[in-house]
Amino acid sequence: MEKISLVISVYNEEENVIPLYEQITSALEGFMYEVIYVDDGSTDQTVLKLKSIQDERVHVLEFKKNYGQSSALLAGFDYATGDYIITMDGDLQNDPTDIPMMLQKLKEGDFDLVTGIRENRQDDLFIRKIPSIIANRLVSKASNVKIKDNGCALKVFRADLAKSLGLYGELHRLVSVLAALEGAKIAQVNVKHHPRIHGKSKYGLSRTIKVLSDLTLLTFMKKYSQKPMHFFGSWGLIIFGMGILINLYMLVLKILGNDIWGKPLLLLGILLVLVGFQLITIGIISELMMRTYYESQKKRPFAIRNVFIGGKRIERD
Numbered sequence: 365m366e367k368i369s370l371v372i373s374v375y376n377e378e379e380n381v382i383p384l385y386e387q388i389t390s391a392l393e394g395f396m397y398e399v400i401y402v403d404d405g406s407t408d409q410t411v412l413k414l415k416s417i418q419d420e421r422v423h424v425l426e427f428k429k430n431y432g433q434s435s436a437l438l439a440g441f442d443y444a445t446g447d448y449i450i451t452m453d454g455d456l457q458n459d460p461t462d463i464p465m466m467l468q469k470l471k472e473g474d475f476d477l478v479t480g481i482r483e484n485r486q487d488d489l490f491i492r493k494i495p496s497i498i499a500n501r502l503v504s505k506a507s508n509v510k511i512k513d514n515g516c517a518l519k520v521f522r523a524d525l526a527k528s529l530g531l532y533g534e535l536h537r538l539v540s541v542l543a544a545l546e547g548a549k550i551a552q553v554n555v556k557h558h559p560r561i562h563g564k565s566k567y568g569l570s571r572t573i574k575v576l577s578d579l580t581l582l583t584f585m586k587k588y589s590q591k592p593m594h595f596f597g598s599w600g601l602i603i604f605g606m607g608i609l610i611n612l613y614m615l616v617l618k619i620l621g622n623d624i625w626g627k628p629l630l631l632l633g634i635l636l637v638l639v640g641f642q643l644i645t646i647g648i649i650s651e652l653m654m655r656t657y658y659e660s661q662k663k664r665p666f667a668i669r670n671v672f673i674g675g676k677r678i679e680r681d
Contacts, residue, residue, distance in 0.1 A: 596647030604640025
């Protein structure tokens with residue numbers, strides 16, 4: 365029987381962790397599973413409540429301090445032993461009864477990731493809903509990855525995909541975009557969403573700003589991670605060329621007897637030459653770093669989804 369691993373990041377959720385465990389055991393009756401709670405430096409009784417659960421399927425990873433949700437998910441992914449990895453929030457707003465349906469969707473469609481769309485979202489309109497709508501549209505526009513609800517934590521991954529994502533910083537908000545960068549086949553399904561009853565939300569308006577910062581990084585990764593010289597070099601040559609043209613113009617004025625020293629246009633020309641040269645240099649260094657990254661770890665800038673021999677799919681190690 366295939367095994368599933370639930371990875372749940374919790375931070376000060378002492379009133380929610382045990383009710384969530386009870387919901388999970390009810391929803392996943394008949395499944396082989398493990399529940400991995402990752403405590404992200406809680407300062408309340410969350411860890412004590414988790415340790416009181418007498419069930420060998422429940423694993424608790426306790427961080428020394430608050431590292432953030434991306435680190436918590438990464439730790440859970442590394443620890444998980446299931447064939448499928450499921451993420452969800454620990455605040456009782458996600459519903460574990462959606463998991464069997466999402467698993468079935470993933471298997472039937474041969475998807476790598478099934479992500480939820482929160483139907484009838486039970487959150488504050490101005491603090492959570494509107495910023496989320498704006499962020500989702502910006503992400504879709506910039507990344508060209510059409511995910512309707514990037515903020516939904518309820519997701520079902522194939523284990524190999526989850527373990528390859530390399531989450532860091534605050535990229536858990538854009539995990540579906542990261543999966544798309546890995547070439548994942550993604551499906552979206554409507555899931556239930558409940559109002560928060562206990563505890564306080566950890567998100568606010570500042571989340572939108574952080575999403576924009578992460579989006580800038582991911583946009584660069586999507587287009588130029590394997591060819592950074594195309595970004596830095598192109599802009600560097602354009603800026604360098606503009607600087608050279610300005611300086612040639614100023615040289616002509618000097619030859620004609622004009623006083624050019626201290627002129628703003630001369631300073632701009634010099635600045636553009638220096639900036640352009642720096643960008644070209646950064647591009648060359650970035651290319652060397654990418655080559656070192658792939659060659660030192662024997663990585664390849666591609667991923668093979670399937671191998672077929674004689675029309676039959678071959679299972680690969």
